[in-house]
Amino acid sequence: MQFLSVLAASLVTVASATNYDVSVGANGQLRFDPETVTAAVGDVVNFTFHPKNHTVSQSSFNEPCVKVADGFDSGFMAVAAEGGDLPSFQVTVNDTNPVWVYCRQTGHCGKGMVFAINAPADPNPHSFSAFQQLALSINGTNTTSSSVSASASAYVTPPAPSEVTVTATVTVASSTWTTTYASYDGTPPPTPAAQPQDHKITVGANGQLAFSPSNISAAIGDTVTFEFHPKNHTVTQSSFLAPCQPLADTSSIHQVGFDSGFNPVASESSNLPTFQIKINDTAPIWGFCGQTGHCGKGMVFSINAVESGPNNFAAFQALAEHVNGTSTTSGSGTSTSAPSSSSTKASSAMHIQKSPVVVVLVAGLAALFT
Template sequence: MYSSSFRSFALLALGLLPAVRSATLEVVVGGPGTLRYNPESVTAVPGDVVRFIFQQKNHTATQSTFEAPCVQAPGGFDSGYIPVAEGVTEGFPAAEFTVTTTDPVWVYCKQGTHCQAGMVFAINPGERLAAFKAAAAGGAAPTTASPTSTATTGAPSSTATGTDIKVVVGGPGSLTFNPSNVQAQVGDTITFEFRQKNHSVIASSFEAPCVPLAQSSPGEAGFNSGYFPVPDGQTTFQTWTVRVNDTKPIWAYCPQGNHCGQGMVFSANAVEGGSRSFQAFQDLAKQINGTSNTGGGYGNSGALHTTISGASAAFAAVLAIVALL
């Protein structure tokens, strides 16, 4: 039993301690010629804020799991894609995440194959950061990107493991996938070639054409290419590839602006006619006018808060205007 004098001394000592303040831990995302978070990990306590500062190119800060480093965790936070132009030198956009636990939080960039290239981050990883990076490099994402291509048609070409089907996305004055419906076998690949403006391809479902599959069908991750901005004068184009694992229909759409509501949707192995044909899928997207699309790439969710300021705000405004053209 403590004496009354000791209790008084202890209370006085506690009264002299400074108030505990939360820390803001800054993490730079991307930058000229780099695919990494800097630093790659931080140690934080509940109440601390991790501030992701987005630099050049187009990156995300997306929560994953240790077991699946390159797949968004169900209900996890996501900054959405935040593009930053090469010439920006200040006023970088930022997204803030408030730490609520001392447990590890795993993060990756979902743009293309950035995750597999080692663009991952962790809060309180302990001794497991190296293993997390190794798992990401092992190809934990459901899709992979392919090299730059200059193909101009949707005609299939032979590969060692199946057929590669080319699909052109967008182009001058075009809000279409071309071809918009293909037939594919198990082992085939579908390579999306991104043309002018700023497009993406995200898996959805027939019932919810303009909503990411992972959101409309919990437990199914689906695929997400991320955004590929292409200027008007571009003559070579980036591509992104999905491998076909079964013959069930694949439904997809472009989440940019109201592109889905204007009919910019895609399918593989859809029936030729009837209530679940590609035409029925596109008609439904137009009927709802994209209003059920809650998967736009520039939003945020969970405890992540996004802010854009300075030169980056002006660049974002330009992208918004371009999306309406």
């Protein structure tokens, strides 16, 4: 009878467990989808592998792209094409401590292909966004130098910007309309400027690795014109938590972002090329120079940053300098970049013109008992 009681209790536990499905590399993207789950003891996380060749490997927060010695590892799962049976790998949750995961394929972790179970929420310094940013900042390297490890442990990543979607009625002169937009704490209401103005920002003037001014406020309908000076710079939109990477490379919602491309200017030239964007809403805009090493030296800018909160310009620039301008756009190895999606979300500013311990169950294990 005692055995039957234990068996019945075990069956109840199994029956009440929740299964979480996670796609690995779906649609050619270097990401887990979803990227985090919150699970109870006994729950099962089921990873399904999509083309091409990925792994599900356990790491640690401080070394996101290094497999822990006793951690689980699916091994490489090569998938030729969608359709048919897709391989899977299961992890059963034994406790509620955070579990950190990454893809071991060359270059993938450095592009942010990481995952977590029971990660603390922002603004906790050990949140998933902080974990992913650390993977991006070390460019997915398999070893971390003592200086990187020390700086990573001493530096606290600012919290991710928090936004809410609101609907507001806007009245300008004799016109009234309703608009829905992303609002951040401290951002002004979505009222267009009565007289739109153009804001000028110089890029690399006087040989300095700087945008000047580097932090401005602009109203809806205003334009911002970037004027390039010698030598060779870019104006590239990024995000607060990944200051030195193009927004298109890091956005989980397929934002494209603007990018001027490189604008080489000779030292004796008087014909200075420009690049212009239009302000469509009051959400903060973050940007950087894509030239090698420039972002890591603080060559970043912001438009409508909320200076009263933690996601201010100084924090953005400090984060750029902390990650030393790490860019993961030149990853090596067998990895392939994800194709661009036809479903995109418009960025805040649009380009107008450019002049000149865990139990691991591998799927298929049951076959041993059939």
